[in-house]
Amino acid sequence: MPRLVFSFICMLYFLPTLQAQDTDKLVVKPVLAMQLWSTYTIDQRLYNTDSQQYEAVDNRLNFLLHRSRIGLKGSYGTQWVYDFTGSLDFVGQDVLAGTVGGTNNGASPRFRIWNAVVQYKAFEQSEGLYFTMGYNTPQLSRESVTSPFAVNAFEKAWSQNYIRRHVTGTGPGRIVGLNIGGLTDTETTQFALNYDLGVYNPRYTDFGGNSSGTEHNVLLTYRLGIHFGDPESTKYSRGHKFNYKGQRKGITLAVSGSYEGATEVRAKNTSFGVDLLANFGAFNLAGEWMQLDRDKDQFQSTASTGFIRLGYYTEIEEKGFEPVITYCFLSGPTDQVAQSEAIALGAFSGTDNYWEFTLNYYLSSKSRLSLAYTLRNGDAGAIDPFTVNNNYFQQGGGVGAINKGDYLGLGLLFTL
Numbered sequence: 001m002p003r004l005v006f007s008f009i010c011m012l013y014f015l016p017t018l019q020a021q022d023t024d025k026l027v028v029k030p031v032l033a034m035q036l037w038s039t040y041t042i043d044q045r046l047y048n049t050d051s052q053q054y055e056a057v058d059n060r061l062n063f064l065l066h067r068s069r070i071g072l073k074g075s076y077g078t079q080w081v082y083d084f085t086g087s088l089d090f091v092g093q094d095v096l097a098g099t100v101g102g103t104n105n106g107a108s109p110r111f112r113i114w115n116a117v118v119q120y121k122a123f124e125q126s127e128g129l130y131f132t133m134g135y136n137t138p139q140l141s142r143e144s145v146t147s148p149f150a151v152n153a154f155e156k157a158w159s160q161n162y163i164r165r166h167v168t169g170t171g172p173g174r175i176v177g178l179n180i181g182g183l184t185d186t187e188t189t190q191f192a193l194n195y196d197l198g199v200y201n202p203r204y205t206d207f208g209g210n211s212s213g214t215e216h217n218v219l220l221t222y223r224l225g226i227h228f229g230d231p232e233s234t235k236y237s238r239g240h241k242f243n244y245k246g247q248r249k250g251i252t253l254a255v256s257g258s259y260e261g262a263t264e265v266r267a268k269n270t271s272f273g274v275d276l277l278a279n280f281g282a283f284n285l286a287g288e289w290m291q292l293d294r295d296k297d298q299f300q301s302t303a304s305t306g307f308i309r310l311g312y313y314t315e316i317e318e319k320g321f322e323p324v325i326t327y328c329f330l331s332g333p334t335d336q337v338a339q340s341e342a343i344a345l346g347a348f349s350g351t352d353n354y355w356e357f358t359l360n361y362y363l364s365s366k367s368r369l370s371l372a373y374t375l376r377n378g379d380a381g382a383i384d385p386f387t388v389n390n391n392y393f394q395q396g397g398g399v400g401a402i403n404k405g406d407y408l409g410l411g412l413l414f415t416l
Contacts, residue, residue: 024076024077025076025077026074026075026076027074027075027076028072028074029072029073029074030070030071030072030416031069031070031071031072031073031083031085031416032069032070032415032416033067033068033069033070033147033149033413033414033415033416034065034067034068034069034412034413034414034415035065035066035067035068035148035149035411035412035413036063036064036065036066036411036412036413036414037062037063037064037065037066037099037409037410037411038061038062038063038064038409038410038411039061039062039064039097039098039099039407039408039409039410040059040060040061040062040407040408040409041059041060041062041094041096041097041098041099041405041406041407042059042098042405042406042407043056043059043403043405043406044056044057044059044060044096044097044098044402044403044404044405045057045402045403045405046096046399046400046401046402047385047386047400047401047402054385054401054402054403057096059405060094060096060097062092062093062094062097062099063092064090064091064092064093064094064099065088065089065090065091065092065105065109066089066090066093066099066101066411067087067089067090067148067149068087068088068089069085069086069087069114069149070085070086070088071083071084071085071086071114071115072084072085073085078121078124079120079121079122079124080118080119080120080121081118081119081120081121082117082118082119083115083116083117083119083136084113084115084116085113085114085115085116086111086112086113086114087111087112087113087114087172088105088109088110088111088112089101089102089105090102090103090104090105091104091105091106091109092104092105093105095395095396095397095399096395096399096402097405097407098374098376098404098405098406098407099155099407099409100155100158100161100391100404102171102396103395103396103397104397113135113174114172114174115134115135115136115174116134116135116136117132117133117134117135117136118132118133118134119131119132119133119238120132121236127182127183127184127185127186127234127235127236128182128183128184129180129182130180130181130182130236131178131179131180132178132179132180132181132238133177133178133179134176135174135175135176136174136177136179136238137164137173137174138167138168138173138175138177138179138198138200138219138221138258139179139181139196139198139221139222139223139238139256140163140167140196140198140221140222140223140256140257140258140271140273141159141160141163141223141256141273141275141288141290142240142254142275142276142277142286142288143156143157143159143160143163143275143288143307144160144163144164144173145238145239145240146239146240146241146242147239147241149413149415150239150240150241150242151242152242152243152284152309152311152313152322152324152358152360153309153311153324153326153356153358153372154324154356154358154370154372154374154409154411155356155372155374155409157288157306157307157309157326157328158328158352158354158391159288159290159305159306159307159328159329159330160173161391162292162303162305162330162348162390162391163271163273163290163292163305166269166271166292166294166303166347166348167219167221167258167260167269167271168200168203168219169202169203169205169266170203175200175201175202175203175219176200176201177198177199177200177201177219178198178199178200179196179197179198179221179238180196180197180198181194181195181196181197181236181238182194182195182236183231183233183235183236186227186231186233186234187234190228190229190230190250191226191227191228192226192227192231193224193225193226193227194224194225194227194236195222195223195224195225196221196222196223196224196238197220197221197222198219198220198221198222199218199219199220199221200218200219200220200221201218201219202216202217202218202219202260202263202265202266203265203266205265206264206265212263212264212265212266213263213264213265214264215262215263215264216263216264217260217261217262217263217268218260219258219259219260220258220259220260221256221257221258222256222257222258223254223255223256224254224255224256225252225253225254226252226253226254227250227251227252228250228251228252228253229248229249229250229251230248230249230250230279231250231252232248232250232252232277240277242277242284242286242309242311243279243284243311243313243322244279244284245313245315245320246281246282246313246315248279249279249280249281250278250279251276251277251278251279252276252277252278253274253275253276254274254275254276255272255273255274256272256273256274256275256290257270257271257272257273257290258270258271262296267294267295267296267299267345267346268294268295268296269292269293269294270293270294271290271291271292271293272290272291273288273289273290273291273306274288274289274290275287275288275289276288282312282313282314283310283311283312284309284310284311284312284313284322285308285309285310285311286307286308286309287306287307287308287309288306288307289304289305289306290304290305290306291303291304292304292305292347292348294345294346294347295345296345299341299344299345300341300345301332301333301338301341301342301345301347301348301349302333303330303331303332303333303342303347303348303349304330304331305329305330305331305348306328306329307326307327307328307329308326308327309324309325309326309327310324310325311323311324311325311360319361319362319363320360320361320362321359321360321361321362322359322360322362323357323358323359323360324356324357324358324359324360325355325356325357325358326355326356326358327353327354327355327356328353328354328356329351329352329353330348330350330351330352330353330390330391331351332347332348332349332350332351332381332389332390333349333350333381334349334350334351334379334381334382335381335382336381336382336383339381339382339383339387339388340383342389343383343387343389346389347389348389348390349381349383349388349389349390350378350379350380350381350383350388350389350390350392350393351377351378351379351381351390351392352376352377352378352390352391352392352393353376353377353378354374354375354376354377355374355375356372356373356374356375357372357373357374358370358371358372359371359372366414366415366416367412367413367414367415368412368413369410369411369412369413370409370410370411370412370413371409371410372408372409372410372411373406373407373408373409374406374407374409375406376392376404376405376406377392378390378392378393378403378404380393385401386400386401388401391404392404
């Protein structure tokens with residue numbers, strides 16, 4: 001039986017796209033994307049509990065399959081769209097390398113569901129109203145809802161990880177819910193709006209991970225984008241990109257946020273932020289800032305996170321080149337009283353920031369080589385290094401307290 005199921009999936013995956021001549025035809029497209037990295041880390045330090053100080057570990061070369069996506073997506077008729085995609089990430093990652101993310105996926109890597117959604121277009125001739133239901137990322141923040149394969153930096157700004165963990169309680173940021181969104185007319189005007197309103201399950205951690213507990217609140221999310229000049233797209237989309245390769249002259253400003261009341265397993269959470277995308281020929285500018293608030297009973301904690309990124313795209317003999325500079329930050333409480341409240345709430349504290357300098361070489365529209373150097377820094381504040389909650393000072397996989405090192409990276413990105 002497992003072989004039969006596997007054979008059926010493979011048959012679907014390698015089916016050519018079915019060209020829809022009638023409104024009831026099914027279109028099936030394979031999804032395949034990989035992000036292969038080689039990094040060299042310097043000055044990574046590990047906290048020694050015996051000496052009670054950080055000590056240097058060996059510099060190291062690390063090869064890893066940083067991300068991959070495989071699945072099926074497509075449409076049924078003119079109003080239904082689906083996306084069923086899995087992920088295979090962090091395979092080969094050394095937990096003492098300077099890269100951020102999950103721990104090594106093991107000698108026999110684990111495959112997980114990444115997106116499982118169905119989308120319905122309410123009106124055939126209008127982009128104004130879409131319903132999206134399933135397992136996916138809530139529509140807030142620009143970086144969080146943008147595929148890493150569409151980001152023009154070596155790594156996605158890690159602000160998206162802080163936002164996802166705060167809002168959904170999990171780094172991948174995937175939960176189940178309903179989103180209502182749409183896009184106004186882009187054909188006859190140089191001004192457009194896109195909107196998203198979502199209602200989602202909170203992350204389940206009580207009763208064996210199957211409930212939010214006896215006290216319950218849903219997660220509400222929203223995002224409103226305003227487009228000046230060329231819009232980002234002529235059709236509504238849940239995903240975004242940054243580099244239009246000189247084809248867009250426009251600006252998008254957006255506000256987004258979330259609200260979730262207190263549950264048995266989580267304090268009340270809110271978030272609010274703004275984001276920007278500006279494309280002017282060769283120049284691509286993007287950034288966002290988001291405030292993360294959490295409170296329960298007498299405790300309250302606030303942190304902010306975001307990034308700014310500037311790239312310049314040019315073509316030489318039909319090959320694309322793009323230097324990109326990114327600054328990313330987390331700014332949490334650093335005094336002892338405020339950090340104690342953050343600990344009680346499971347909120348972020350201390351500071352974490354980095355500069356990333358990237359040079360992209362576009363081999364084709366589907367592949368890219370990137371060379372990058374990342375400079376990292378952080379401040380633990382007044383508390384013990386074991387209790388500060390941010391990615392510069394903590395690493396999973398049983399490592400514990402660290403100081404993230406700088407790293408040189410070489411990456412190959414490929415999408416089907």
